[in-house]
Amino acid sequence: xxxxxxxLEVFILxxxxxxxxxxxxxxxxxxxxxxxxxxxxxxKFIVNASGQLQLDDQGPSSPTYLVTASNAISNSTWEFYxxxxxxxxxxxxxxVYLVSDNPNLTGSLNGYxxxxxxxxGSADDVSLYRQNGTSSTLLIDGTDGTVGTDPVDLKIRVTxxxxxxxxxxxxxxxxxxxxxxxxxxxxxxxxxxxxFGVWCNYIY
Numbered sequence: 001x002x003x004x005x006x007x008l009e010v011f012i013l014x015x016x017x018x019x020x021x022x023x024x025x026x027x028x029x030x031x032x033x034x035x036x037x038x039x040x041x042x043x044k045f046i047v048n049a050s051g052q053l054q055l056d057d058q059g060p061s062s063p064t065y066l067v068t069a070s071n072a073i074s075n076s077t078w079e080f081y082x083x084x085x086x087x088x089x090x091x092x093x094x095x096v097y098l099v100s101d102n103p104n105l106t107g108s109l110n111g112y113x114x115x116x117x118x119x120x121g122s123a124d125d126v127s128l129y130r131q132n133g134t135s136s137t138l139l140i141d142g143t144d145g146t147v148g149t150d151p152v153d154l155k156i157r158v159t160x161x162x163x164x165x166x167x168x169x170x171x172x173x174x175x176x177x178x179x180x181x182x183x184x185x186x187x188x189x190x191x192x193x194x195x196f197g198v199w200c201n202y203i204y
Contacts, residue, residue: 023036023068023069023070023072023196025068026051027047027051027052027053028051030047030051031047032045032047032053032066036068036069037068037069038066038067038068039066039067039068039103040064040065040066040067040103040104040105040197041064041065041066042066044056044057044064045064045066052081052083053066053198055200055202057202062200062201062202062203063105063106063199063200063201063202064199064200065104065105065106065197065198065199065200066197066198067097067100067103067105067195067196067197068195068196068197069194069195069196070193070194070195070196071192071193071194072098072099072193072196073098073099073160073190073191073192073193074160074161074162074191075160075161075162076159076160077157077158077159078096078098078156078157078158078159078196079155079156079157079158079176080096080155080156081154081155081156081174082094082096082116082152082153082154082155082156083151083152083153083174084116084117084147084150084151084152085150085151086150086151086152087117087124087147087148087149087150087151087152088116088117088118088119088124088147088148088152089117089118089120089124090118090119090120091201091202091203092117092201092202092203093115093116093117093118093124093201094115094116094117094198094199094200094201095113095114095115095116095198095199095200095201096113096114096116096156096197096198096199097111097112097113097195097196097197097198097199098111098112098113098114098158098193098196099111099112099113099190099193099195099196100113100193100194100195100196100197101190101192101193101194101195102194102195103194103195103197105197105199106199107134108133108134109131109133110131110132110133110190111130111131111190111193111195112128112129112130112131112139112166112187112190113128113129113131113136113199114126114127114128114129114156114158114168115127115128115129116147116152116156117147117152118201121148122144122145122148123144123145123148124144124145124146124147124148125141125142125143125144125145125146125147125148125182126142126143126146126147126154126156126168126170126182127139127140127141127142127168127182128140128142128158128166128168128182128185130187130189130190132189132190139166139185139187140166140167140168140182140183140184140185141183142168142170142182142183143170143182146170146172146182153172153174154170154171154172154174155170155171155174155175155176155179156168156169156170156171157169157170157171157179163186163188164186164187164188164191165184165185165186166184166185166186166187167181167183167184168181168182168183168184169181169182170182
């Protein structure tokens with residue numbers, strides 16, 4: 001049976017607070033081409049009737065991505081809402097790039113991202129990774145099974161202080177009122193950012 005592109009239906013609301021040049025976008029203007037401007041594979045995304053950024057690709061052209069300018073990294077908080085209409089798998093999952101030095105999220109870059117799903121079976125989790133070039137290193141291994149159900153509906157928060165302490169939180173109520181820590185780590189490998197983005201991997 002062919003899966004339709006509710007396949008990786010990802011809704012993201014983001015609020016990035018920083019002493020540097022962060023940004024916020026709740027997509028209520030129904031537009032991701034301005035205030036702020038998102039670039040990348042723009043033809044594969046829409047803002048839906050609920051004012052949420054949504055993947056809308058009808059072809060097997062995965063992975064795909066969108067980015068917007070963001071220098072936020074020191075003393076920063078990233079918060080976003082994620083919804084999948086399916087249980088993630090090795091072939092169907094998402095990444096939210098908190099930090100990147102390259103606007104092309106499918107290429108070589110230096111940055112940090114939150115991976116939602118992408119593990120076989122019921123172990124699907126939410127974890128924090130560092131990417132150097134094309135290699136990724138797991139920094140915070142989230143609780144197995146956090147996103148192992150269908151559908152997935154949660155909020156995620158990541159914080160980084162001025163000394164490089166990262167902490168990852170998940171809220172399975174998706175209200176923003178019930179965050180639980182998935183762990184923390186000190187990592188100062190990358191200290192500058194130029195982009196924030198979302199990256200989606202999916203197949204039919």
